[in-house]
Amino acid sequence: MSAATGPEATGPLKGIRVLDMTAVVLGPFCTQTLGDWGAEVIKIEPPTGDIVRASGLFRTRGMAAVFMGLNRNKRSLAVDLKSEEGKEVLRRLIPTVDVLVTNVRPAGMRRLGFGPEECRKLNPKMVFAVATGFGQDGPHRARPAFDEIIQAAxxxxxxxxxAEGEPRFVPSLVADKITGMALLSAVLGALLHRERTGEAQTVEVPMLETLTAFVSVEHLGGMAFDPPIGEPGYKRLRHRKPARTKDGWITLLPYSSANWVAFFTAAGHADLIExxxxxxxxxxxxxxxxxxxxxxxxxxxxxxxxxxxxCEEQDVPATAFTKIGDLPKHPHLEAVQMFGLHEHPTEGRVRIARPPTRFEKTPANIRSHxxxxGEHTAEVLGELGxxxxxxxxxAEKRVIRTA
Incomplete structure (x- = not known):
């Protein structure tokens, strides 16, 4: 189904129109959530497509699982923004939207002629939200940044x-996705401010600063005080590891004093309490x-x-470990219908994790694959006149691409 023929938006952002000039993971993670929550999202892609379309496993080249996990509830407009005709498309599109979200580096947007100042002339009421690798008031502002770069820095x-004595990356794109959530929050905050005052603004969400703030909450440790009263880090977390059982593994996490006492008492080791x-x-x-x-x-x-x-009897936090391949069969996730099977017009049956946030009055929904x-290039251009x-x-000049 397409956005034009699928079910109507029911989320709280229904009526908000978003111009999505993002690629890979960080930006699309943000804009997909905006779409899940009801916004109309128009995704701008170069004629070669978002590079994540070919990342990882796919049935059809250009429709990789990662791409499909980040880009539902969007329309794809494939256009060459380096051409004058492509720039004209953007000049007509910008006045129709409430928010422009981009993770193109600011210098690149300015070279295209669509920095915040130029966009404000075209649409004074549009929120301009940009995700950067590094804050633009710092010496690393022009550097490229990807997930591992930010995990390291x-x-x-x-x-x-x-614990292993050498740096290691989290095997998930956590820097991208955490910053994507921060970008989502920033967009919503700017929209709320505009709703209250009528004033639009530019919002910058830098990856390094966002992840640094995220990590430092508990890991500043003794450095939270000046002068420091101890080493950085959160010692207790260093010791939280999976525990072997007679037949496998478990996460045991007594947290409060009552938890610890209850656990060791029920386990038959009350002598360890004192x-x-x-x-x-x-x-x-x-x-x-x-x-x-x-x-x-x-x-x-x-x-x-x-x-x-x-642990259930004692109300002590604990869980077994779930393998990635078993997630759809997890008893809780299965009960809340976390994963659904959807028919994609070219990819066949696909498994999708539903929007996790529950709105009582304005439920999020999946409206389009x-x-x-370029599936919606002609459709969007027709709407623009x-x-x-x-x-x-x-299309003949390859300024645009249609599906």
Whole structure:
């Protein structure tokens, strides 16, 4: 189904129109959520397409699983913005939208002729939201940035690899997705300000600063004070590891003093309560190495299922480990229908994780599949007043691409 023929938007952003000039993961993660929440999203792509279209597994080249996971509820307009005809398309499109979201580097947008100042002349009421690698008031402002670059520079890789004595990356695009969520929040904040005052603004969300703030919440540690009163880091997290059981693995996470006392009592090791100072959080944290060592030793005494039952009875946080391939069969995720099967016109049946946020009055919904490259080019150009002959001429010159 296309955006024009699918179900209507029901989310809280219905009526908001978004110009999506983002690519890869960070920006599309943000704009897909805007679309899930009801906004109309027009995705600008070069005639060669978003590079993530060919990233990873696919049935049809250009429709990779990663791309489909980031670009539902969007229309694809494939146009060469370096051409004068392509620039004219953008000049007509900008006055029709509420928000422009981009992760093109600011210098690149200015070279195209569509920096914040130029866009404001075309649409004074449009929010201009840009994700950058590094804040534009710093010396690294012109550097390119990708997920691993930011994991490394923000201290996250250092924290993840500390136990092994060498930096390690989180094997997920967390820098992109966390910054994407921050970008989403920034767009909503700017839209709320415009709603209240009528004033639009430019919003910048830099990856390094966003991830640094994210990591430093707990990992500044003693450096949160000046002069420092201890080392950086959050010692307790260093010791949180999967625990072996008789037949597998489990995450045991007694948290409060009551949790620790209840767990060791029910486990038959009440003698450790006083020995490890489990009732006093300050003494417990000071002794955390021995506490977690004891927890892992005790975990070997029962099976994973036995520990889960005990922890449920004692209201102690715990869970087994889920393999990625088993996620659709996780009992909770299955019960809440987290994954659904959808028919894609070219890719056949595809599995999609639904929008996770629940709105009581204005539910998010999936209205359209991830688009083929240029699937909606002619449709959008027609809405902007381009005639059939003009559209055909632009296609002939390869200024645009249609599906």
């Amino acid at each position: 923000s201290g996250l890789a250092d924290v993840v690899g500390e 020995e490890l100072h489990l009732r006093d959080p300050v003494q417990r944290n000071a002794n955390i190495d021995k506490v977690y060592e004891a927890l892992r030793r005790v975990a070997l005494e029962r099976t994973t299922a036995e520990w889960l039952q005990l 991830a688009p083929r490259l 381009f005639g059939e002959a003009e559209i055909a001429a632009m």
